[in-house]
Structures are given as C-alpha cells and as structure tokens.
Amino acid sequence: MASMFSPSELFSKTALRWLWLTLVFLVLDQVTKQWVVASFNLYESIPVFPSFNLTYMQNTGAAFSFLADQGGWQRWFFSAVATLASGLFLYWLAKTPASNKVLGIGFALMLSGAMGNLIDRVLFGYVIDFLDFYIGEAHWPAFNIADSAIFVGAALMIIDSFRQETTTEQKS
Template sequence: MKKMSQHSNLKWLWLTLIFLLADQVSKYWVVNTMNLYQSIEVLPFFNITYAQNTGAAFSFLADQGGWQRWFFTAIAVIASVIFFVWLFRVPKQQQKLAIALALMLSGALGNLIDRALFGYVIDFLDFHLQGYRWPTFNIADSVIFIGAALMIWDSFSQEKQRKHSAKA
C-alpha cells in the first residue's frame, strides 16, 4: 500500500469538513427557528422554506412506509465509503476530480446524518420563478450537484487530454 503522504488529494478533506459544517449548522438553524413548512421570503425568486424529505431527490419514494429511511441511509454510507476511498486513490495530478469527490463526500455525509438521526433530510432552499417551483433542497444536495458537475467536467478534460496525447 502506498504511503498516505503520496496521496496529497486527502488535503481536500478540509472542503468536506467546511461544507458538512455549513450544511449541519444551516439545518440546525432552520429546525430551531422555523416551523415545518414555514417560508421566509429572501428574494422575489428565493425563500427559506423548512421541509422534511423522507425520500430521495425530488421526494422519490417519500410516500413509502418507512423502509426507504434505511435504504437511503445504506446508500449514503456506501457512497461515502466509495467517495473517500476514491479520493484516497485518485492521482494527485487530478485536482478537479479530488475536489469533486471531497464535495460529494460532504453532501453524502450531511444527508446521511439527517437520515440516521431523524429519518428524513432537512431541506430549506426554495427557488421559484413565474409559477415554477424547483423542489426544496439543502447545502448537502448543492455540493453533491457541484461535485458531480466538476466530475463530468474533469472527465471531458481527461478525454480531451488523452486525444491530444494520442495525436502527439
């Protein structure tokens, strides 16, 4: 096994910690200052709205009998382990991928904590425009999305680099 010092991408775990703390502190604030479904208008297109999601993205499987709590908890545990191990093993030159993994790890852990403690995920970021409302989400969901977007960008960058190297 390679020495941990050779895996400088573990240095990105500070991002995991920062966003995990931001996620949990913001959820704590919402739960302790708002009533369920209460909404506070921040901007004409953005509210802070306290919601509890027992399902997955877009409340998928939210109306099930409770088994989904343990299913989604298990998925979050598995995803967290995969993200951490992958971050540990990714070559140190692949900084975008390392940052993406650190962000996705943070989001997976943030939602895992909610599911394990409460049986649901606390959501509160509520965007709407001209009658269209995006499903309410949280900081953990946001960093998972940003991490996934970074991972896609990295994969295209890597492909472009491979094609360029093959021509040389």
C-alpha cells in the same frame, strides 16, 4: 498507488488533501439545517428575494422526494446507499493523485453531501431541506447545502472526465 504511501504521504500525494473541504461543507450543512429547524416552523416560508425563499421542509425520500410516500423502509435504504457512496468517495479520494485538483475537490464535495444527508436520515428519519427556488408558481424541489455540494461535486467530476478525454485525444 495510495496503499504504498505512508499515512502522511496519503494526505500530501493524494486527493485526501481535500478532506478539509469535506469537513467545512459538512459543518456548514449541519449548522444551516439546525438554524432552520430552530428558526422556522415546518413548511414556514420566508421570502429572501424574488424567486427564492427559505422554506423548512422534511424530505423522507431521495432527490425530488422520490419514494417519500413509502412506509419508512426508504430511510434505511437511502442511509445504506449514502454509507456506501461515502465509502466509495473516500476510496476514490485516496486513489486520486493530489495533482488532479478538479476531481479531488469533486469527490470531497460529494462525500460531504452524502455524509450531511446521511446524518439527517439516521438522526431524524428525513433530510432537512430549505432552499426554495421558483419561477412564478412553479417551485423547484427544496434542497440544502449537502445537495448543492453533491451537485457541484458531480459537475466537477463530469468536467474532469471531459478534460481527461481531451488529454487522451491530444496524445493520440
């Protein structure tokens, strides 16, 4: 149990040891977003290679611009959700044994993504997106490094759940 550890043991015996990864991806997210803002006009798009552009977008909604057309209340709603999620990821990091690397890294990445988009929402009222993948004329909704960290973290959490099921089945 994490509450029984001294502060130094919390970082050696729990997944809190992966907080450095949270910081790395949070800084990478914020630096790339500010580079886009400084280098692009809103909606400006620069082709990088076939099927991928850098395109400066502002998303006032959630994933896939869900609720983006609302009157502004969603800014604070999604900020509250991101704050709660960040607290939950931090709690789970403290409760996850250091030996469970996959789950610990997953939580650290999801924490980074939640915090990265939370910073945007609180400071600007929208999330800065710029990674634009497409096939032909069909574009995937633009996203950012924070969104990528959330996706990879969630995938690691799912992978870990399958590993846990396999371990449990083998013990039965």
